[in-house]
Amino acid sequence: MSVMIEPEVIFSSMRNGIIVVDQDTNVMLMNASAQKLLKIQENEYAGEKIHKFVPNTEVQKVLESGESTIGVKMNINGVPCMVNRTPMYQDGQLIGVVSVIQDISQMEHYLSILKNMESIIEFSTDGIYVVNKDGETLLVNSAYENITGFQREELIGNHMANLMEKGYFDKSVSLLVLEKKKQISILQNIGGRKEVIVTGSPVFDASGDIQMVVTSVRDITQLNELKKELKKAKSFSEISQNRYSYSMQGIDERIVFTSREMKGIISKVRQVAAFPTSILLAGPSGTGKEVIANLIHHESNRKDKPFIKINCGAIPEHLLESELFGYEKGAFTGARLEGKIGLLELADHGTVLLDEVGELPLSLQVKLLRVLQEKQIQRVGSSKIKQLNIRIISATNRDLKELVEQGRFREDLYYRLQVVELNIPPLRERPEDIEVLVEHFFTHFCRLYNIEKLLSDETKAILQSYHWPGNVRELKNLAESMVVSVPSFKIDPEDLPPHFHKFASPDTSLNLKQRVEQYEKRLILDALQKHSSIRKAAENLGVDHSTIVKKLKKWG
CATH class of the missing domain: 3.30.450.20 (PAS domain)
Structure with missing residues (x-):
């Protein structure tokens, strides 16, 4: 009624x-x-x-x-x-x-507080947005202006509902907080062009009534972009204890590691990437030399310029010169009428990766040396010389010093390419990286193909014990194969390729350190069987002679 x-x-x-x-x-x-x-x-x-x-x-x-x-x-x-x-x-x-x-005595009180806090709020790297109990904008800091592109003059005094109508943002956390009377976090779209995460917090008076809402705003448009210095969206962060990851903006790849060796390499990359110095990446196939090259380029001030990758072993020798240096029209039979710009010239002001650089013929090594020494390039069939500004990164799985001794690689070019040399160790020499790489790639492919799979503890132990002759590339390919080809949810040892079976039945009661030591012991004993002395075995494994002696004594 x-x-x-x-x-x-x-x-x-x-x-x-x-x-x-x-x-x-x-x-x-x-x-x-x-x-x-x-x-x-x-x-x-x-x-x-x-x-x-x-x-x-x-x-x-x-x-x-x-x-x-x-x-x-x-x-x-x-x-x-x-x-x-x-x-x-x-x-x-x-x-x-x-x-x-x-x-308005309470409002005057809070405005006074805001005025006193305004200088402090201005230093915040988070955007700060304050509204009164009626949803009207009271204060906006500089960080908010930088994040959104909106000026405080167009916001202050306006009601949040009116700003939403005008398209400033798609939803208002302040109005939600005024309605629910509690702290709320939401994703907000700014002007239809940027995503931010906003957290609105109510400010209550002595009577328990909301007097204002203070909202913090963080830009999440780019991965992990929280502050101005992270606009490159590159991060070097500890994922868990003794485990690290390095990712690059715009590059769908991540260098995951826990070993001291890889930590040292990444540290060296970050130190030298900013300089135009030539860098030589050495190491077996599959260790990730190209990924490191990508990292160098994206850490440098050339990151927005061309990055040309040239596989010197994949281009036929008779075409290699014209591909690298380009040619003028009519330079040779079969040449394009309009001529062709070379790969080195395409990379002007950027970076060139010479993969498998040890495969370069001697005749081209001379011309490449001129590019490095004089910063000049000359197309095939042309008399014109063009100034060139490129950064050379070389990669090889061969021993260039040995090639120099054999007369198959110019010594002067070697020293030009090897101003900074980074040796990427094979996976067998950094077994502590195996577990985190298996986890990373397995999770990556499960997400990529929207499949749920689980590695059994026995399978993980076998993968940890395996010697990985194909290095990280082999591990990545195996992870993808396990995700897409094994029909069962759980991947057991019998699901692995046959050549893994001889590494089966490890003692799963051992912890990681004990398993790594077990694997290390197997590597050393194998090396001692193949070589006539401890010293030669140590050279093969890339460790000091005394290291093996100490370990043999420890194992009795």
């Missing part, structure tokens, strides 16, 4: 003060909130002039002009207030004025 509510009840219940005066400024009505603010009793105002209670009132101006006054700040009995005055008409005749008075 509906209940009829008298207008007087509604009038008396309103939180804002309401005062009605006639055309002679006599008080006709005054609700409880106004009486409390003016500190008078219910019957004290009848027939009195408004000036008696509010000496600084401007109600006479409204009676004289017949126009409203909105948002006038004034002090009533020591309380800061905001007053709206509206003229009352009846049959076209001005008969009085209605004044609505809002106590």
Whole structure:
């Protein structure tokens, strides 16, 4: 059953003060909130002039002009207030004025706090956005302007709902916080072009009412982009204890490692990448030399310039010169009529990766040396010389020193290419990386193909014990094969290729350190069987002679 509510009840219940005066400024009505603010009793105002209670009132101006006054700040009995005055008409005749008075003392208090905090907030790397209890914007810091591209002048004073309508953002966490009265985090789209994560936190007064909402804003448009210095979106972070990952903007690859050797290589890359120095990457096939080359390029100031990769062993020798240096029209039979720009010239101001550089014929080595020494290039069939600004990264799985001794590689070119040399160790020499790489690639392919699979502990132990002649490339290919070709949810040892079976049945009660030691022992014993002395076995394994002696004594 509906209940009829008298207008007087509604009038008396309103939180804002309401005062009605006639055309002679006599008080006709005054609700409880106004009486409390003016500190008078219910019957004290009848027939009195408004000036008696509010000496600084401007109600006479409204009676004289017949126009409203909105948002006038004034002090009533020591309380800061905001007053709206509206003229009352009846049959076209001005008969009085209605004044609505809002106590803004709490808001003034919080604005004062905000003013004091503003200089601190300006230093925040997070965007800060503050609204009042009505959802109107009070404060915006510089970080918010930088993140969103919006200026505070176009936001302050505007209601969040109006800003949403105008397309500034797709949703407002501030309005949600005002509704739910608790801290809330959401993803927000800024202007239809950028995604941010916003966390709105309510600020309560002593009565438990929300006075304002403070929102922190973080840009997540690019991976892990939190601050200006991370705009490259490159990160070097510890994923878990003694495990590291290095990722590159725009490159769907990650160098995952835990070994001291790889940590040292990544550290060296970060140190030298900014300089145009030639770098030689040496190591067996499949160790990730190209991935390291990508990292060098993307860590350098050439990252936005061309990165040309040339496999010197894949291009036929008779075509290699014209591919590298280009040619003019009519330079030789079969040449394009318009000529062709060479790969080195295409990379001007960028980076060139010469993969399998040990396969370069001697005739081209001379020309490449000229490029490195004089920074010049000359197309086949041309007399013109072009200045060239490139950074050379070379990669090889061969021993270039040995090739120099055999007369198959120029010594002067070798030293030009090898200003900085990084030796990427095979996986068998850094077995502590095997477990994290298996986990990384297995998880990657499960996500890529939207498949759920699980590696059994026995399978993990076998993979840890395997010697990986194909290095990281072999491991990555095996991970993909296990994900797509094994029908069962759990991948057991019998699901592995046959050549893995001889590494089966390890003692799964051993911890990782013990398993690594077990694998290390097998490698050393195999090397001792193949070589006539401990010293030669040590050379083969790339460790010091004394290291093997100490380990043999330890194992009895």
